[in-house]
Amino acid sequence: MTSPVTTDPEAGNQESSALAAGLRGLRLPIIAVFLAAVVGGILLLISGDNPFSVYAAIVDESFLSGSGIGRTLEKATPLVLGGLAVAFAFKAGLFNIGGQGQLLLGAAFAAWIGYSIGLPTVIHIPFAMAVGGLVAALLGAIVGALKAYRGAHEVITTIMFNFVAGNLTDYLVSRDGPWNDPEGGAIARTPRLQDSAIIPTWGEIPMGFFFACFFAVLAWWLLNKTTFGFEIITTGANKHAAKYAGINVNRIIILTMAISAFLAGVGGAVQSQGVFGRFEASNNTGLGFDGITIALLARTNPIAVIPAAVLIGGLNASTTRLQQDFRIEPEVVSILQALILFFVAAPSVVRYIVRWKGLDDAEDIQLTGGWGS
């Protein structure tokens, strides 16, 4: 995705070479997904299933029918935002693996605004989303500040905040908590959101998906077309050089973490407002970690996050069918994801297995770079 197109002297037509570069960038993720499917297939064989019929069922269930595509896009919506959160942080050399906690906060606070106050729809929907996102952003800013001023590594702090946010939201909707639904009985959840806060669907297609795509474009624009984005990418490439160039690195770290967490929080808000109509903790498990796979599958390009999220969303949408038809546990999706993550994060393995000449120019992308970064 980041191939040096413009420096290629033989590029006669810039537009078509950009397309070619885009297609070339696609090869590595596609091969990675294929290799993951092969290894995953072997694991399925071990547990006694026919991998071909399992994969056929996944495609059939998630991508071939109108209602299936609607369900896939519904699942993909929070994943686009979760993937963006991870990809955005990577640009500054930060690894946000706390998407899960940020998403929970966003989902819970958006639900709170959604059920507790009455507003006209045009204000209520964005207001609830914004509150959800901003509470998460506050958490992200704390993580960023701890990193910038105290050197506390974000990989550990964000994971720890996942557990803190999980407990906090659990408490808020529990029977003793302030946001509990009295009609919920034993189920810990908020009351149903008012209709004015619910994100509508357009036929089978959830409108939340377009919000998510809008944020993807916004993130791309911010990173590639603004000074702020340039400062983020410079900080990610070399913190010391960035400081020397007069960039306030601490400010960039805090703001990047806040924006990253904001995106994850909006992902949670969309879950509450667009899918479930209320907040219930168990509805959101695991989504934060999917974002890591998606961001790397997209090679941290915000626009490419959209198709990557649709792919993983499709996998997630098929778990019910897999359980019914094959008695396969839904966790098979996590295994496939870890395999995709492995192949996409280790281009050298892919190059070793698939010895195509052109793959050599698939650039390694800037990711975390260790404790000191």
Place this chain on the structure above:
Amino acid sequence: MKDVKPVTLFFAVVALVLAVISYQWDGRQTEAVVSRAVVEAGPLLLGALCGLLCERSGVINIGIEGTMLMSAFAGFFIASYSGTVWLGLLGGLAMSAIVGLFLAWTSITLRQDQIIAGTIINIFALGFTSFYYIQGRTMPGVPSVSIPFLEDLPFVGPMLFSHGILTFSAMFLVVVVHLFLYRTRWGLRTRAIGEHPSAADTVGVNIISLRYRNVILASMLGGLAGLHLLQSASSFQRGMTNGKGFIALAVMLFGRYRPFGAMGAALLFGFLGGLQAQLQFKGALDIPPQFFGMIPYLLTIIVLAAAGLAARPPAAAGTPYEGA
């Protein structure tokens, strides 16, 4: 004793005096808290030793969580199907060695981003162990060590000898790792390849091979941490590590990459855990359980913020060796 700083000694003595006073005041409850502290500290300590040994060799390991989960999984099901707890422990160790081999291969040979490598281990382990999990099985318990006379001592006896062999071995391994790191040629070389690999290379140390060996060995310590969780829970549960692998990393940092430092930090975490459990059990504090649940994680964040800048990681940690 020359490796032990006066400050450390001071805090150790203060802690001991407080414990004795508390024991005189209420023996049964003190024993309950201290005993629980040691049990809770065990996995954190073993996990921290795993991280410490990896980083001292120049490899960042954030896959401790996944390593623990994989070894607890293997340990439980092997012990359960064979009916022999020892086979289970061996199986768990073998599984963690495989995980270690994977981490070594990706981070040393493939020179992949090490933090991503650890994340892959964590995600894979959670998926794998949940996918192949079978409900409703049991395993034989882990036996405890018994050393005549020592186990009858008040305080120390129940602390070390009433919880199964892994709690004892956690404390024992601290000493082993310390002696290994600071008193042997292997240890000197390990520290060298973590700080300045090209210098070590110049004097003939085989960096790749030593890093491989150390990462695999360290991962087996991480495996012991998982088996220790299994010893306390006596059955495998999905996601039973609950972030302990990451808390172990904080313990490692707080202990400034030193075995005895890690022990002090782990015991502090364990003590607060034991205190919390006792207070909650007695109903002394009227606080929703979720807030109790947050404590270890908030504590980890505070510890990281406090220790973050002071703990200097080994210079080469996270950097693959490209050759001199």
